[in-house]
Amino acid sequence: MLPSFELLEPHSLDEALKMLATSEATPLAGGTNLLPDLRAHGRAGRRFISLAALDQLRGVEHKGNRVIMGGSTTLNDILRDPLMPKAAPSLVSMAKVFAGTMIRNAATIAGNICYGSPSADAIPPLLSVDAEVTLTSAAGERTLPLDSFLLGYKKTAHRPDELLKTVAWTIPAADSANLFYKLGRRRGDAITVVGVAVTVVIESGSCSKARIALGSVAPTVFRAKEAENILIGRPLTAATIDQAALTAAQASRPIDDIRASAEYRRHTVHMLVRRLLTQAWQTSGAKQYD
Amino acid sequence: MTDKKTGVAREKLVNIHVNGTACEITVPAWRTLLEVLRELGHVEVKCGCEKGDCGACAVLLDGEVVDSCLTLAWNADRRSVTTVQGLGGPGKAHPLQTAFIEHGGAQCGYCTPGMILAAKALLDDIPNPSLDDIKRGLSGNLCRCTGYTRIFSAIRAAAQALRQEGGTS
Numbered sequence: 476m477l478p479s480f481e482l483l484e485p486h487s488l489d490e491a492l493k494m495l496a497t498s499e500a501t502p503l504a505g506g507t508n509l510l511p512d513l514r515a516h517g518r519a520g521r522r523f524i525s526l527a528a529l530d531q532l533r534g535v536e537h538k539g540n541r542v543i544m545g546g547s548t549t550l551n552d553i554l555r556d557p558l559m560p561k562a563a564p565s566l567v568s569m570a571k572v573f574a575g576t577m578i579r580n581a582a583t584i585a586g587n588i589c590y591g592s593p594s595a596d597a598i599p600p601l602l603s604v605d606a607e608v609t610l611t612s613a614a615g616e617r618t619l620p621l622d623s624f625l626l627g628y629k630k631t632a633h634r635p636d637e638l639l640k641t642v643a644w645t646i647p648a649a650d651s652a653n654l655f656y657k658l659g660r661r662r663g664d665a666i667t668v669v670g671v672a673v674t675v676v677i678e679s680g681s682c683s684k685a686r687i688a689l690g691s692v693a694p695t696v697f698r699a700k701e702a703e704n705i706l707i708g709r710p711l712t713a714a715t716i717d718q719a720a721l722t723a724a725q726a727s728r729p730i731d732d733i734r735a736s737a738e739y740r741r742h743t744v745h746m747l748v749r750r751l752l753t754q755a756w757q758t759s760g761a762k763q764y765d
Numbered sequence: 766m767t768d769k770k771t772g773v774a775r776e777k778l779v780n781i782h783v784n785g786t787a788c789e790i791t792v793p794a795w796r797t798l799l800e801v802l803r804e805l806g807h808v809e810v811k812c813g814c815e816k817g818d819c820g821a822c823a824v825l826l827d828g829e830v831v832d833s834c835l836t837l838a839w840n841a842d843r844r845s846v847t848t849v850q851g852l853g854g855p856g857k858a859h860p861l862q863t864a865f866i867e868h869g870g871a872q873c874g875y876c877t878p879g880m881i882l883a884a885k886a887l888l889d890d891i892p893n894p895s896l897d898d899i900k901r902g903l904s905g906n907l908c909r910c911t912g913y914t915r916i917f918s919a920i921r922a923a924a925q926a927l928r929q930e931g932g933t934s
Contacts, residue, residue: 476795476796476800477795477796477797478795479793479794479795480794480795481773481775481794482773482794482795482837482839483773484839505835506835506836506837507817507832507835510797510816510835511815511816511817511835514815514816515816522773523794525837525839525840527840571901572904574817574904574905575817575818575820575903575904575905575906576820576830576883576886576887576901576902576903576904576905576906577817577820577823577830577831577832577835577883577905578817578832578835578905579905580829580830580831581831581832581835581836662900662904663900663901663903663904663905664818664904664905664907
């Protein structure tokens with residue numbers, strides 16, 4: 476049984492924000508992280524605020540080349556959105572291998588981001604499209620890049636009085652590729668051993684923009700920026716790709732755990748980044764310049 | 766029942782439609798749908814890992830498959846729940862149930878109710894699923910007996926039977 480707790484059930488966003496400002500309470504969305512944590516080692520007497528009735532936080536809006544996703548959008552909502560395969564291919568690939576069906580029906584994008592786990596699967600794809608998060612509170616709103624929202628192991632810039640209202644990004648340019656790969660011990664229902672998302676934008680036969688985001692290989696999901704810079708302004712030859720992939724592996728700070736050793740993880744970052752960059756270069760329309 | 770000091774409700778009367786029957790039960794906020802369903806006598810809903818890994822407790826909540834161990838009973842208030850019993854039973858088995866029997870999709874049977882409900886949700890979405898679709902549909906359900914292949918073939922057979930019926934699953 477779960478330890479006892481209080482549950483507030485606001486019916487509007489304003490009401491929820493007022494509750495967050497005035498009482499020490501934790502937002503409860505899908506509950507797929509919070510409830511198992513509570514069951515495993517939680518204390519009794521905490522207070523939660525259910526976001527279940529706040530429909531305005533759920534759903535995806537496509538406005539021209541912008542995508543605005545409500546914080547309570549579930550992982551399966553992402554798979555059901557017909558425009559998402561174009562708007563963020565890596566996010567769709569990720570959602571297909573995120574936990575299992577039942578979890579995908581409950582887990583929310585805001586929950587996955589705010590929990591701040593190094594193995595949060597939604598974060599590498601969102602970093603690869605330069606997503607921004609908008610946080611709202613009774614005191615007002617602020618928007619910041621997801622990249623600067625992540626501060627460390629299960630540490631984010633989220634304040635206790637705030638809700639993550641939306642995640643938004645601009646659809647990658649036409650001549651680009653955006654890919655994700657999750658390495659786990661099994662295909663479904665697994666915690667990620669290494670997660671990689673890349674974006675490559677091609678202009679006149681060279682890489683004009685690159686993003687390499689890595690999960691499960693450092694205290695937080697992060698962008699391998701030094702590796703990205705290696706790719707800029709160059710055609711992606713095998714040698715350039717390998718150099719960037721190796722640099723990404725060197726930027727990783729993985730740990731040994733029951734799923735894999737640190738050494739294996741670092742090696743796998745090298746291999747997976749190389750594989751995804753090669754695939755990105757070949758599918759992005761760059762082939763015509765080869 | 767309301768806490769006198771904080772004004773927060775400690776218990777609430779929730780009304781859940783289980784397999785078409787209205788059930789009323791007064792529960793505190795921390796009780797799960799799984800616990801409540803079993804207390805109501807629906808022991809066909811199984812308790813496995815209690816952390817969303819195994820899928821034994823899966824039920825349909827307003828037609829969507831969820832882990833009842835991670836669903837608070839309060840969140841099921843005024844909503845409809847379908848357990849495997851709601852699909853059918855002896856004498857009037859659902860095509861999925863028939864196919865699981867015919868293809869040997871169940872051994873110890875503990876994962877079977879969750880498997881069948883996840884499969885039902887899958888076939889409602891995708892009437893003619895590929896093997897990949899089936900694997901993805903069942904990615905939150907663990908079976909330690911069958912090795913899954915008989916479960917996959919049962920679902921393919923059920924999908925075909927349902928398509929031939931021409932109706933909905």
